[in-house]
Amino acid sequence: MKKRKHDGIRGFLPVRAAKSWLAGDAxxxxxxxxxxxxxxxxxxxxxxxxAILFEVVVVMFSISYGxxxxxxxxxxxxxxxxxxxxxxxxxxxxxxxxxxxxxLLFGLVGLIVLAVAVIILxxxxxxxxxxxxxxxxxxxxxxxxxxxxELLNQKFHITLLSLPSLGIIVFTIIPLIFMILVAxxxxxxxxxxxxxxxxxxxxxNFKRLFNNSLSExxxxxxxxxxxxxxxxxxxxxxxxxxxxxxxxxxxxxKRTRVKKxxxxxxxxxxxxxxxxxxxxxxxxxADTGIxxxxxxxxxxxxxxxxxxxxxxxxxxxxxxxxxxxxxxxxILINFWIGVPYLMLIATGVLMNIPxxxxxxxxxxxxxxxxxxxxxxxxxxxxxxxxxxxxxxIANINNFNVIYLLTQDVYFTMDTKLAASNxxxxxxxxxxxxxxxxxxxxxxxxxxxxILVFIVCAVFTLLAFNYTFRKGREGRFQ
Amino acid sequence: MKKNxxxxxxxxxxxxxxxNPRLLTGDIVRHLVLALLAAIWLVPxxxxxxxxxxxxEGRNILRFFPENWTLSNYARLFSDTDSVSNFPAWFTNxxxxxxxxxxxxxxxxxxxxxxxxxxxxxxxxxxxxxGVLLGLFPGFLTMICIYYILKELKLTDTHAGLILVYAGSSxxxxxxxxxxxxxxxxxxxxxxKLDGASEAEVFWKVILPLSKPIIVYTVISAFLMxxxxxxxxxxxxxxxLSGDWTVAVGLYNMLHKSSVNTYFSRFCAGGxxxxxxxxxxxxxxxxxxxxxxxxxxxxx
Numbered sequence: 001m002k003k004r005k006h007d008g009i010r011g012f013l014p015v016r017a018a019k020s021w022l023a024g025d026a027x028x029x030x031x032x033x034x035x036x037x038x039x040x041x042x043x044x045x046x047x048x049x050x051a052i053l054f055e056v057v058v059v060m061f062s063i064s065y066g067x068x069x070x071x072x073x074x075x076x077x078x079x080x081x082x083x084x085x086x087x088x089x090x091x092x093x094x095x096x097x098x099x100x101x102x103x104l105l106f107g108l109v110g111l112i113v114l115a116v117a118v119i120i121l122x123x124x125x126x127x128x129x130x131x132x133x134x135x136x137x138x139x140x141x142x143x144x145x146x147x148x149x150e151l152l153n154q155k156f157h158i159t160l161l162s163l164p165s166l167g168i169i170v171f172t173i174i175p176l177i178f179m180i181l182v183a184x185x186x187x188x189x190x191x192x193x194x195x196x197x198x199x200x201x202x203x204x205n206f207k208r209l210f211n212n213s214l215s216e217x218x219x220x221x222x223x224x225x226x227x228x229x230x231x232x233x234x235x236x237x238x239x240x241x242x243x244x245x246x247x248x249x250x251x252x253x254k255r256t257r258v259k260k261x262x263x264x265x266x267x268x269x270x271x272x273x274x275x276x277x278x279x280x281x282x283x284x285x286a287d288t289g290i291x292x293x294x295x296x297x298x299x300x301x302x303x304x305x306x307x308x309x310x311x312x313x314x315x316x317x318x319x320x321x322x323x324x325x326x327x328x329x330x331i332l333i334n335f336w337i338g339v340p341y342l343m344l345i346a347t348g349v350l351m352n353i354p355x356x357x358x359x360x361x362x363x364x365x366x367x368x369x370x371x372x373x374x375x376x377x378x379x380x381x382x383x384x385x386x387x388x389x390x391x392x393i394a395n396i397n398n399f400n401v402i403y404l405l406t407q408d409v410y411f412t413m414d415t416k417l418a419a420s421n422x423x424x425x426x427x428x429x430x431x432x433x434x435x436x437x438x439x440x441x442x443x444x445x446x447x448x449x450i451l452v453f454i455v456c457a458v459f460t461l462l463a464f465n466y467t468f469r470k471g472r473e474g475r476f477q
Numbered sequence: 478m479k480k481n482x483x484x485x486x487x488x489x490x491x492x493x494x495x496x497n498p499r500l501l502t503g504d505i506v507r508h509l510v511l512a513l514l515a516a517i518w519l520v521p522x523x524x525x526x527x528x529x530x531x532x533x534e535g536r537n538i539l540r541f542f543p544e545n546w547t548l549s550n551y552a553r554l555f556s557d558t559d560s561v562s563n564f565p566a567w568f569t570n571x572x573x574x575x576x577x578x579x580x581x582x583x584x585x586x587x588x589x590x591x592x593x594x595x596x597x598x599x600x601x602x603x604x605x606x607x608g609v610l611l612g613l614f615p616g617f618l619t620m621i622c623i624y625y626i627l628k629e630l631k632l633t634d635t636h637a638g639l640i641l642v643y644a645g646s647s648x649x650x651x652x653x654x655x656x657x658x659x660x661x662x663x664x665x666x667x668x669x670k671l672d673g674a675s676e677a678e679v680f681w682k683v684i685l686p687l688s689k690p691i692i693v694y695t696v697i698s699a700f701l702m703x704x705x706x707x708x709x710x711x712x713x714x715x716x717x718l719s720g721d722w723t724v725a726v727g728l729y730n731m732l733h734k735s736s737v738n739t740y741f742s743r744f745c746a747g748g749x750x751x752x753x754x755x756x757x758x759x760x761x762x763x764x765x766x767x768x769x770x771x772x773x774x775x776x777x
Contacts (some may be wrong), residue, residue: 156676160588164648173646271756276748444733449618
């Protein structure tokens, strides 16, 4: 395919646009005022019309939403909502108040729209200049139909990516930037829009995380919750990983009968949606649940009491209601959910280990343990290494297991944790979720969200750095 | 893609009759352990199914198997609709949301995957890195903001709101499909292009017909998302009317302290009913799940 002509003058866009504008003719000079004029002059009418339409939309949005909100962005609004009695209409009326939430949101959107519009305008100017040069040289100027065809061919990626990217920008990127900004404001239950205003507070919320006083326990809670999050992620990842490998080795042993049946039995457990199975298990292990009845009938409860694992004052095993027990049970129940997944994955990997490795090991007289240590495990690690990393990250963010098992069931005894709405068994994400959904403490939730990101990013970087530095992935290829 | 397991060594079959006693004990122990593990793993599932047929409405804490068996829990799930239980409406709501989500996110995922896998353009790496970076934030951090945006647009408690939430940024989940497209031989694409096919034609007529497994995987996983998800629907649906809920929200609310003792058996019946179609789809998808996770690194 022929390379596009302006590939040669590719450069930093603002510089290119400025140069084009300076060198261009009257129509190029006019383009920043009326965006489509450069196209229309070169008989690209549809493109010119679309550019003007886009300009009108941007200007109208900026005038009605963008600029008014960007102007108040520095303060996030100053006029509180008040209801005033209006003698003229004899009714209570709401004044012209500022809604900090909408100011922050539309201010942000307004800034993004402006930035995008400026980038597009610079491209339009550069393109208008190219068109001018082309027409002066008498070169062919593409028709609208040719432009469309290009969008289905060389520029097909633009066609493919535009809608999904728009979705990601609207539903992930803008909300994400918004929440990051909220971490620097005092947006919480005392400052709920629209009735109250909130405003910028700089790094105050981050400082609270290192505060640990009687009234301020966020520092204390953050330390505890982060510690348990990491312990949990470690155990949840590795118990399931090795459990799954052990199970799949047993099932895939050459001499095991009805492999498919075994596999299906375990897969059934994960085919039930988690909110069903976890809510069920929570009732299974409830303080007055069936397992407790069984344990006290058989005498397990008394035995555990006698060795001190269950408090003497209790008549049941506090499976999900006491910190130590709950943590143990959560990891155990996660093992129940996670092992079948890993069994499936490990089965897939095991089937792909070249049989020649095993044959030559046999000839060399290696025993089962040596074969496992030298062939199976290294192969497994090299293939599932990236999966281990993503699974560790996923466990840091594993909301379902903890929330569905313990919400409305577990109540913390630790007053310092309770003061900042945390619980012993909370992960950072479940804490974040409850802070927002139950306590409307958006500012601290945003701070925690940013810290979760930092924790995940650090682990990802460490892990990938380790895998690539050692060049481990090439070993079996 | 996958290698068949090595054919059974004929020598082994002949030898079977005079099996080494050590191997035999190993076999017996292994099968016993497997049976024990399977039994443990299935206990909660069996309890779910049994309780769904129990004549006792609440949690029976004394007996594992119900005293009296009945089908009334299933019947009442469909006939009795009240402020707590409205299973037909939940099922319809979730089904509608699932269908739309499925179509939109399958399209998005395949489109992004093709662009990232088969095309080379400026900014491709940067876009992929951005995707990885976005994935490191907890998914529902953004939900607070999205909830208020949807509220401004009067879309909370509606199907459209849920569909937007599920499908909106689904393009980020393209990696598995990309891994699959990466394994399709480049020479086929080049040959098609030599014959004068455009990129769009390569996408529709070469890549998609070759990608049936990954399309099935994407369709099923997108369809399952609204059925399996609890957290997003719980944020977006704040309505107190039971007819507005999805299956997940509804079943969760059934187990609220005030209602658990009247609705527990019906919760189990509902759980079984939801699990059946999901299990079937899940078993179909399972095979692709393995291939997706082990990804391009395993090529048989």
